[in-house]
Amino acid sequence: MTRVRHRATAGAHSVRFVYTNIAGGSVGPNPITVKAAFEYSLGAIVPVFFNGSRTGVCAPGGILVSDPIPVELADNDLFYSRNLVTVGSAGEKWPLGPYISTSVGDGTAATDLVDSGAITGGNATYAFGPSAIVGSKVGAATAVLLLGDSILQGLGDGSSEPTTDAGWGARALNNEYGYVNVALAGEEASQFQPGNARRLSRLPLARYCTHAIVNHGINDVKADSTTAQIQQRLTNIWTALANMGLKVYQSTLTPVTTGTFTTEAGQTKQTQAREDVRIAVNTWIRSTPAPLTGFLEAADAVETARNSGIWKANYTTDGTHPSATGAAAIATAVAPLPF
Incomplete structure (x- = not known):
């Protein structure tokens, strides 16, 4: 109860x-x-x-x-x-x-x-x-599907209530738009492909939405997928949503580091091979490939510089997930949302 x-x-x-x-x-x-x-x-x-x-x-x-x-x-x-x-x-x-x-x-x-x-x-x-x-x-109304991994789900953002719900996506919506958050911790874009049970069980909720924000991709990078593989997987996801009549936005992929996160110097980037893939995917996302309506610039809001691969100090507590400070920074950077 x-x-x-x-x-x-x-x-x-x-x-x-x-x-x-x-x-x-x-x-x-x-x-x-x-x-x-x-x-x-x-x-x-x-x-x-x-x-x-x-x-x-x-x-x-x-x-x-x-x-x-x-x-x-x-x-x-x-x-x-x-x-x-x-x-x-x-x-x-x-x-x-x-x-x-x-x-x-x-x-x-x-x-x-x-x-x-x-x-x-x-x-x-x-x-x-x-x-x-x-x-x-x-009157007019907008409803947003939040689809992705633990970052969009809100892991790491522990201080947003009661103003908004957790995660930079919910923060950016700022109680102005309805949304359904189906993001799932640990999920890769490879696990939301045609025929996959994860997709079959959650995609039907998109029917209630007019727009979608997708942040899939960084877990595929961490799993050593290639740029071409990630591009194809994301395109499949965007196409499914666009075919349902949604306007689809993809966020750029935030960094992954190890070390200590209270300073920039205390962090070590993920392997260069993985970082090269993240940078290539982000460059591609910024070109707004079809059928995207647009993209949301999450990475620039939390990196020390574009493609640096290092979080700004205290913008993460574990090297993968934005802290409350990082989530708020992304939400501010992508506002006002283009809905």
Whole structure:
């Protein structure tokens, strides 16, 4: 049982909650059953139905979409989803979702408190919740798919709440645009190719979006992929999204170093062969190859100079992921977003 805070980035009605049964980018091991309610920030609770029933079953790898909820939201309204997930027997699993802290939610009660009651405890943990919340917009609206690895997922950016969610992508959106973050730690572009289970389980969420920000690539560099291989993989990803009608933006690839990160002199670049590939891929991204709509300059925001391969002091804490300072710098550099 969880209660998770959300923000409306556009006026909307006929809101729907979207749940997925995806674990680590792959299909879940068993069906899950979901019961839910919508809670206004002032406390009124509205029940959610699935095909006219209070509960819905989501098969492994499936997407469960609620019936339209009879609520109205204005731009920038805060509201909550109240979510109960159950499985059929002991030992079965449900997927974890957003990281909730005191500012963004409550959980994890072991009883059904969907329609009433306070949900306490369980903060500072990963919890089950909607993968997306969609609705009929009032006026123009933009929704962004964040697709990539742990950098876009937000790893390393530990101090952004409650202003924004973690990661430079969410920071750059700055509560002005709706988004679905399907970035996954450790993922390479090679793992989001046609036929791959990771792609099959998450690409359908792009249907709710108008734009995409992709940051795939640096894990492929670290795996010693060639420039040509990375170019082909990224092009496949961009094409899939563009064919779904999204405007696609790719970020340049940030550095990888070892050593100490409080100074620039304390860092050692990755092997020259890998660095040569990163530089070549970044040069190619900056040429805006088809079908990209544009690119976002992440690397220049955190490197000591273009192609130096060294992070600015304190812009990372591990040599791979931007710190809160680094994430904020990238978000500032790419603003205003070209949406």
